[in-house]
Amino acid sequence: MRVLRALVQIAFLAGTVALMVRGLAGLTPNTCEAYCPFGGVAALFPLARYGQYTCRLTELNVSLMVSVFVLTIATKKSFCSWVCPFGTVSEWLSRAGRKVVGRSFHLPDRPDRLAMNLRYVVLVGALALTWTVWKGDLGFRAYDPFYILFTWGGHGTAAFSFYILFAILAAAVLVPFFWCRYLCPLGAVMDPLSRYGGLRIRRNPEACTDCRECDRVCPHQIPISQEIEVTARNCTNCLECVVECPEKGALELSCYGK
Amino acid sequence: MRKVIIIPTAIAVLVVAAFATANLYRVPTLVFPFEVERPAEVRSVEYIVEGVRCRGTSMGFVKMTAEIPGMISVTTYARNNSAIVEYDPTLTDPDSIREAFEALVEREGVRYQYFRALSQRDID
Numbered sequence: 001m002r003v004l005r006a007l008v009q010i011a012f013l014a015g016t017v018a019l020m021v022r023g024l025a026g027l028t029p030n031t032c033e034a035y036c037p038f039g040g041v042a043a044l045f046p047l048a049r050y051g052q053y054t055c056r057l058t059e060l061n062v063s064l065m066v067s068v069f070v071l072t073i074a075t076k077k078s079f080c081s082w083v084c085p086f087g088t089v090s091e092w093l094s095r096a097g098r099k100v101v102g103r104s105f106h107l108p109d110r111p112d113r114l115a116m117n118l119r120y121v122v123l124v125g126a127l128a129l130t131w132t133v134w135k136g137d138l139g140f141r142a143y144d145p146f147y148i149l150f151t152w153g154g155h156g157t158a159a160f161s162f163y164i165l166f167a168i169l170a171a172a173v174l175v176p177f178f179w180c181r182y183l184c185p186l187g188a189v190m191d192p193l194s195r196y197g198g199l200r201i202r203r204n205p206e207a208c209t210d211c212r213e214c215d216r217v218c219p220h221q222i223p224i225s226q227e228i229e230v231t232a233r234n235c236t237n238c239l240e241c242v243v244e245c246p247e248k249g250a251l252e253l254s255c256y257g258k
Numbered sequence: 259m260r261k262v263i264i265i266p267t268a269i270a271v272l273v274v275a276a277f278a279t280a281n282l283y284r285v286p287t288l289v290f291p292f293e294v295e296r297p298a299e300v301r302s303v304e305y306i307v308e309g310v311r312c313r314g315t316s317m318g319f320v321k322m323t324a325e326i327p328g329m330i331s332v333t334t335y336a337r338n339n340s341a342i343v344e345y346d347p348t349l350t351d352p353d354s355i356r357e358a359f360e361a362l363v364e365r366e367g368v369r370y371q372y373f374r375a376l377s378q379r380d381i382d
Contacts, residue, residue: 001262004262004263004266005265008265008266008269029311047285051285051286051289052285052286052287052288052289052313053285053286053287053313053336054313055312055313055314056311056312056313056336058280058287058336058337059279059280059281059283059284059285059337060276060277060280060337062280063275063276063277063279063280064273064276064280066276066279067272067273067275067276068272070272071268071269071272074264074268075264075265075268078265078268078269079269082265082266082269083269137313137314199261199264199265237265239262252261253261253262253264254261255261255264
C-alpha cells in the first residue's frame, strides 16, 4: 500500500517539477497554477458574476476543482496524501524531521482544534482579497507556498514570499503537515465533502486489541482506536494506520459500509 | 485490502475526466467592448497571440489596439492565447490591427515587443 501511494505521489510530484523546470527554462508560459484545483475555487465568483475568468485561470482549473470534489466525496481527502505535490513535500520533510530530531511535535488537543480553523480564515481572506482588493489578480500567489515553491519565485511573488515558504517548510519538519493541517484553503473547502467520503477506514472491534498503534502513527492525530468508522474530516486515507496495525483484519478500508 | 486500488483508479479517471471536460466548454478571460456605436457591418478576426496569457496581458492587448478607429470589441481566451477582435471593415482591417498590437513599446529607455501574432484567421 505504501509503495502504491509513493508511486502515485512521485508521479504527480515529478510532473509538477518537470513543469517548473520547463517554466524556469522559458520553454512554457504555463506554471503549476494552471493545474491547481484551488484556482477553480478562486474563479467561481468572477465566472458567476461576469462570465469571465480571473487572472490566468482557465477551464482546466474549474474541471480539476470538480474532479477533486468528486474524488473527496468518493475517497475522502485522498487528494492530499496521494496527489498534492506540496502534501508530498510536507510528508517527506516531516519524516526527515522525525529521523533527525527523533520525534514530531503536536499541539495539545484544544489549541490544535482551534488552529485547524485557521484554514477557514485563510480561505475567506484569500477569496475576499482576490475578488475585491486585488481586483481579479491572484494576489494570494505571493503567500501561497505551493506556487512559490513550484515556480521558484514566479510572477507575483517577492522576497518575503520565500520567507513565508521557508517558514512553512521549517514548520513541516517539526509539525507533520503544518500547512495542510492549519492553513491550506483547499483543505478547508474539502472539509464538508470529506465527512461524507465513501471510502473509509473501518475498525473491527472483535479483531482489535486496543494497542493504539493506529492512533500513534496517524499523521493527523485521529483517535482511530475510538472509532468504528473513521469519519474525521481530516482523514486523508494515507493508510498508515492500516499498514502499521499488528492485528490482521482489525483495520480495513470500507466502501460505503461494505 | 484490494479496495485500496479504488484510490489510484479514481484519481486516474478523474484527472482524465478533468482534461476531457475542460475542452468541452470555453469561457473568455476578458470581454472588452469599446464604447462605440455598433456599425451595420461587423467583421471578426481571431489571432493566436504570444503574450496573451492572462487577464492582465489581455488588458495590455486592449490598450495596444484601443486607438485604432473601427475597433468594436476584444475577447481573449488565455488557455490557447487567442484574441478575437470585432472591427468595422470600413475603418480598419486585420493587418492594421495586427500592426498595432505588435508595435514596439518603449519603457524606461528600452523597447519591448509585448505581443506577437502566431496566426490569424477571419471568422465568418
